[in-house]
Amino acid sequence: MLEIHDLSVTIGPHRILGIEEFQILPGRRMGLVGESGSGKTMMATSIAGLLPADSVVRGSIRLDGRELVGMSDRQRAKVRGSEIGMIFQDPLKALNPVMRIGRQVAEAVRIRSGVARRDVRGRALELLEQVHLPDPEALARRYPHQLSGGQRQRALIAMAIARRPRLLVADEPTTALDVTVQKGILELLLELSRRHDMALLFITHDLGVVRAVSDRIAVMYGGQLVESGPVERVLRLPHHRYTEALVAASPTRRRLKESTALLGVPFTTIPGTVPARRGIPVRMHLPEPLHTRGRGVRVRACGNRRGRRSLVPVLESGDLWS
Numbered sequence: 001m002l003e004i005h006d007l008s009v010t011i012g013p014h015r016i017l018g019i020e021e022f023q024i025l026p027g028r029r030m031g032l033v034g035e036s037g038s039g040k041t042m043m044a045t046s047i048a049g050l051l052p053a054d055s056v057v058r059g060s061i062r063l064d065g066r067e068l069v070g071m072s073d074r075q076r077a078k079v080r081g082s083e084i085g086m087i088f089q090d091p092l093k094a095l096n097p098v099m100r101i102g103r104q105v106a107e108a109v110r111i112r113s114g115v116a117r118r119d120v121r122g123r124a125l126e127l128l129e130q131v132h133l134p135d136p137e138a139l140a141r142r143y144p145h146q147l148s149g150g151q152r153q154r155a156l157i158a159m160a161i162a163r164r165p166r167l168l169v170a171d172e173p174t175t176a177l178d179v180t181v182q183k184g185i186l187e188l189l190l191e192l193s194r195r196h197d198m199a200l201l202f203i204t205h206d207l208g209v210v211r212a213v214s215d216r217i218a219v220m221y222g223g224q225l226v227e228s229g230p231v232e233r234v235l236r237l238p239h240h241r242y243t244e245a246l247v248a249a250s251p252t253r254r255r256l257k258e259s260t261a262l263l264g265v266p267f268t269t270i271p272g273t274v275p276a277r278r279g280i281p282v283r284m285h286l287p288e289p290l291h292t293r294g295r296g297v298r299v300r301a302c303g304n305r306r307g308r309r310s311l312v313p314v315l316e317s318g319d320l321w322s
């Protein structure tokens, strides 16, 4: 389990992070969102022990009860290799351009896992297979520039999981990839997290990605954690104005906003869990002013998450009744 208490990071005169409480339970997946410059990467690098040398860190970061703040660089590197894995937005920067992929994965295996020398190659190929890279033998002989962006990210994931870390920190690992490749990487991370009971801290700007990957979400603003909780609850009833803005900009909410504009009423958050079937008119509690006008909505779209019907109603003027 990862636990952060009263963490403060300053660089020169600037306070970059001030985190009171933050937790990731074993095997759970946390999406970390926030506007640009809010401190997401700093949070990830604090956890991984990769902060700039001139940073001053106070407070506590514990992994399975072990305090990471104050550890020597050497101890920290050891934890990073074995218990915390990390992947980044740009795998090209993280890979050695003049070393074949197979050798780089083998190095990660050798340094990090104490696997016998004769077994290292086999384990490296096994890892390339685990991240679903086609023809691992041939791929292992290539250099990073001979791989696609998605393949490079998979190779980096193979290296990051070489020693079965308890926590994988992924800093916008799919932002640079096109949508279909992105989907494959997200599915892979989800599969690995489930299979190895590995917790995931996933940094992204994209709520769709948070929904796909995470069970919890944490929202950062100005170096602080302003909101956190189960993904669906936070997104349905956001408290902080940045979370609200983020939710308002997501495609489903845009549709809802357009629909309410059509009704000539201001857009507000609509609590969205009701027993419902597509096409069936339902009465639900709606916030002012829809509720006071005694209007109902017809369900145009509803999802079914874990057996619960939850929905974001899409309103159309023709669907109203009083």
Ligand SMILES: Nc1ncnc2c1ncn2[C@@H]1O[C@H](COP(=O)(O)OP(=O)(O)OP(=O)(O)O)[C@@H](O)[C@H]1O
Binding pocket: 011, 014, 016, 034, 035, 036, 037, 038, 039, 040, 041, 042, 043, 052
């Ligand atoms: N090496 C550094 N020295 C001093 N300040 C830094 C350094 N790196 C980042 N910062 C500052 O720390 C703050 C948080 O930066 P961080 O990179 O964590 O933001 P972010 O939320 O990850 O942004 P983005 O979404 O754009 O990647 C910013 O104000 C940034 O200017």
